[in-house]
Amino acid sequence: MTRGVTIEHVSFGYGATAVLEDVSLDVAQGEFFAFLGPSGSGKTTLLRLIAGFGTPSRGRILIGERDVTGLPPWSRSAGMVFQSYALWPHMTVAKNVAFGLERRKLPRADIARRVAAALDLVGLSAYADRRPAQLSGGQQQRVALARTIVIEPEVLLLDEPLSNLDAKLRVEMRSELKSLQRKLGLTAIYVTHDQEEANAIADRIAVLDQGRIQQIGAPTELYDHPANRFVATFLGTANLIEGRIANGRFVGDNFQLDGVGGPDGPACISFRPQDIALGSAASGTAATVTAREFLGSVVRYELAMSNQRITVDVPHRRDSEPHAVDALVGLIVDPKQMTVLR
Numbered sequence: 001m002t003r004g005v006t007i008e009h010v011s012f013g014y015g016a017t018a019v020l021e022d023v024s025l026d027v028a029q030g031e032f033f034a035f036l037g038p039s040g041s042g043k044t045t046l047l048r049l050i051a052g053f054g055t056p057s058r059g060r061i062l063i064g065e066r067d068v069t070g071l072p073p074w075s076r077s078a079g080m081v082f083q084s085y086a087l088w089p090h091m092t093v094a095k096n097v098a099f100g101l102e103r104r105k106l107p108r109a110d111i112a113r114r115v116a117a118a119l120d121l122v123g124l125s126a127y128a129d130r131r132p133a134q135l136s137g138g139q140q141q142r143v144a145l146a147r148t149i150v151i152e153p154e155v156l157l158l159d160e161p162l163s164n165l166d167a168k169l170r171v172e173m174r175s176e177l178k179s180l181q182r183k184l185g186l187t188a189i190y191v192t193h194d195q196e197e198a199n200a201i202a203d204r205i206a207v208l209d210q211g212r213i214q215q216i217g218a219p220t221e222l223y224d225h226p227a228n229r230f231v232a233t234f235l236g237t238a239n240l241i242e243g244r245i246a247n248g249r250f251v252g253d254n255f256q257l258d259g260v261g262g263p264d265g266p267a268c269i270s271f272r273p274q275d276i277a278l279g280s281a282a283s284g285t286a287a288t289v290t291a292r293e294f295l296g297s298v299v300r301y302e303l304a305m306s307n308q309r310i311t312v313d314v315p316h317r318r319d320s321e322p323h324a325v326d327a328l329v330g331l332i333v334d335p336k337q338m339t340v341l342r
């Protein structure tokens with residue numbers, strides 16, 4: 001039976017070095033949750049603590065209602081899929097998948113039935129007698145998945161499971177993984193540094209930086225309403241304009257915006273390249289085109305206004321004429337598309 005995971009005020013360090021600081025989050029039963037952050041942000045450490053490889057210095061971890069904080073890995077029912085797959089090279093695919101069940105001393109017939117079902121689920125029934133070296137990377141990945149799913153874990157933990165595959169296969173496998181998770185109703189926690197992968201696969205994402213949670217939310221929430229500069233820039237391209245708010249008006253270097261709520265003080269306006277439109281120089285804040293790239297569906301412009309550089313994507317329509325480099329254009333700003341960060 002699959003269960004949710006609760007992490008309450010967890011801190012952890014290696015010696016004097018703090019790796020996780022006061023991390024709290026809830027993963028709902030049946031949810032696909034991702035830990036996203038740059039390398040070294042503490043994602044794998046947090047996943048390993050859930051699996052039982054290490055004990056937090058503070059805080060608690062619950063799987064369902066059960067406090068597992070002090071329990072060893074084998075007495076939690078968390079199944080982990082490793083980046084390296086960690087398959088036994090001398091064993092057949094079927095033996096690899098059966099391994100966890102044999103260790104649990106299940107009856108032979110049960111093992112055979114469950115292994116067959118797991119291999120069927122990942123589409124490898126025809127490969128049961130091969131050894132890992134006789135399989136492609138994607139197939140090895142599936143064996144690793146089958147081996148974990150076969151033990152019917154309460155939570156499935158995945159540590160960058162697709163990072164050893166080429167780009168095309170990675171995209172295929174992530175949608176397979178997602179549909180398998182849906183079909184089985186599994187609670188899954190997925191570690192990745194790739195924001196596109198997290199956006200594509202996860203119901204919700206926790207963004208980590210330097211061992212702290214920066215924000216938790218659905219992919220579109222994080223993209224549209226980033227809580228801070230880190231989240232804004234880590235999830236896609238963001239334009240950040242630094243300035244001050246006074247009496248409801250934001251004033252930056254050559255850029256103003258009215259109707260900004262909240263207290264006065266230093267602030268930053270954040271928006272995506274597609275959140276601003278370009279018109280004639282008279283139509284809005286003036287800026288100069290410094291570079292442009294035709295990307296097919298959009299034309300990406302680099303613009304300069306005073307000392308500020310910004311990136312704007314304009315949808316490309318058939319036969320439309322792009323603005324020239326060095327042209328003066330006007331920025332047409334919709335205040336509803338602007339995020340105020342403090």
Ligand code: ADP
Pocket residue numbers: 014019037038039040041042043044045046
């Ligand atoms: P991520 O998965 O986000 O790349 P990790 O959780 O692997 O990050 O690592 C977080 C931090 O902990 C890094 O600074 C890393 O160098 C450090 N770290 C990881 N494992 C160990 C270890 N066994 N001993 C000491 N420091 C470690």
